[in-house]
Every structure is written in structure tokens, then in C-alpha cells.
Amino acid sequence: MSSLLPRDSSRLGELRALLFDLDGVLTPTAEVHMRAWSRLFSEWFAAHDLGPYTDADYFEHVDGRPRFDGVRAMLAARGVTLPEGHDDDSPDTETVRGLGNRKNAVFAAELAENGVEPYPGSVAFLDRAIALGVHVAVVSSSRNAVPVLEAAGLRDRFEVVVDGAVAAAEGIAGKPAPDTYLEGARRLGLTAEDCVVVEDATSGVEAGRRGSFGLVLGVDRGAGHAALLASGADVVVDDLGDVVDALGATRDSAGSGSTGDTTSSDTTSSDAEDPS
Numbered sequence: 001m002s003s004l005l006p007r008d009s010s011r012l013g014e015l016r017a018l019l020f021d022l023d024g025v026l027t028p029t030a031e032v033h034m035r036a037w038s039r040l041f042s043e044w045f046a047a048h049d050l051g052p053y054t055d056a057d058y059f060e061h062v063d064g065r066p067r068f069d070g071v072r073a074m075l076a077a078r079g080v081t082l083p084e085g086h087d088d089d090s091p092d093t094e095t096v097r098g099l100g101n102r103k104n105a106v107f108a109a110e111l112a113e114n115g116v117e118p119y120p121g122s123v124a125f126l127d128r129a130i131a132l133g134v135h136v137a138v139v140s141s142s143r144n145a146v147p148v149l150e151a152a153g154l155r156d157r158f159e160v161v162v163d164g165a166v167a168a169a170e171g172i173a174g175k176p177a178p179d180t181y182l183e184g185a186r187r188l189g190l191t192a193e194d195c196v197v198v199e200d201a202t203s204g205v206e207a208g209r210r211g212s213f214g215l216v217l218g219v220d221r222g223a224g225h226a227a228l229l230a231s232g233a234d235v236v237v238d239d240l241g242d243v244v245d246a247l248g249a250t251r252d253s254a255g256s257g258s259t260g261d262t263t264s265s266d267t268t269s270s271d272a273e274d275p276s
Helices: 009-013 029-049 055-062 067-077 096-114 120-131 145-152 164-170 180-186 202-210 225-231
Strands: 016-021 135-141 158-164 195-200 215-219 235-237
Touching: 009 180, 009 215, 016 180, 029 096, 029 225, 055 067, 055 180, 067 195, 096 145, 120 135, 120 164, 135 180, 145 158, 158 164, 158 180, 164 180, 180 195, 180 202, 195 202, 202 215, 202 235, 215 225
Parallel strands: 016 135, 016 195, 135 158, 195 215, 215 235
Antiparallel strands: none
């Protein structure tokens, strides 16, 4: 039973599935998101005399959250409330949805122009896990998850993608609620205790802890080891390449097999949105 294992990297050799956040864990798209958020709020705050937008604002209020939640949280931190608006609001509209759509347009342009290369250490970790028969899923707040995976050449590696479009369509609460990760486990036919949550954002780490997952593995891409540990990570690494060997060399096939039907769990969202 995974509950009897120590809550350290040794669990990676025993648990049956890895549930990966995308931006900042598998791909450096978090950097693109950071630039897009900075452009959005630096300009908007300056126009409304709200002071400078900083990287600390990103990590505290935006990182890992669904896009409109990030807009709402960042505005609330400055004491601002805007009308919610509608999903199809123009990027020039002064609503939560309008600002979110403005940010997404910047992100989409950056991705189209520059593409994205996955982190080599993350690919090594992912490919070792797949070779060992460990099940893998992406659980992302982003509605851009599928295009990003395709741009990075990783789409064919994942049985299950639970993204922002799935969450919106099915009414699943976003991070830091654990619901999207629980849905990823369910679609693999597994329990939370069977799965590792792999996250770089404090909100995602909190989701993993609140969901009582078998292990919460933090990847420090800027949030800081202390912040990730305080949010509930069991282990924090600078790069997933650091824990490839912890996955082991062989697996008991009876212990790593899926019990569920995953054929209907893929997402093919074409709706472009991002979380952070």
C-alpha cells in the first residue's frame, strides 16, 4: 500500500501514475505566460495608477490558476473589481474576461512565433516512466494544453489530458482545488493514493496535498523550495532529471497496470486559454 511508504522520492519507484502539470513542469511555457501577464498588467496598472506589476505578483496571485481566476485574483490584490463579462469579450473590453482574452492573445502570438522546447530533464523522466509502464496524464489549468503539447512534440505520450477546456465544460473546480487532479486519476482508473502530482506552482502543490495524493513532487522553476514545501510538496527538485533514477529500473507489471478505460478521456480542445 502506498500509504505505508515514506513520503519521499522512494515512492516514485512504487506509485502507478504521474499526473503532470504542463507549464513550468514539462515545458518552459511558464516563461511565456509570465511575459504575457507582465505585459497585460504592467500596461493596465500604469493606465489606472495602480503601481508596478512584479514577478512576486505573478507567483502569489496568478501562477497555476485558471486564466480568469488569475485575472480576478490579481485585480483583487489591488482592490479592483471589474464586471465578469462574457467568454467572447473583446481583448479591449474592461471586464475580467476581456482582460483574460487580451492576455491570451499575447500568449498565443508568442507561442506561434517562437514555439516551445520541452525541458530535457522532464522528457528523460517522462520517457523512463513510460518505459517502466507507469501511466501518465497532463492536468493543466490551461486551455492551450493540447496545442502546447503538440508544439513540444509530447502529445502522443499521454493517455489522458485534463485541461481548462475539460474543466470548464464539466464544471470541475480549478487549482488550488484538487478536483482536476482527482479527475485525471479517475480517468486513468486509479485512486489519488496511486498517483504522484508533479507541480511547479504553489496552487497546484496545494491541490495535490488537498487531494491526498500518494506523493506531491514540486519542481522549483522560480516559486522557491520553501514556498513549495510550505504549500504541501513532499519533495522539491530543481529539475525532474534529478529524480529519473528514483523511478527504478524495473516494475512489477501487476502493480503498474491501469484498471480503467482511458479511450474516451483525451481532450482535443481548440479553445485557446492559459492559466498563468
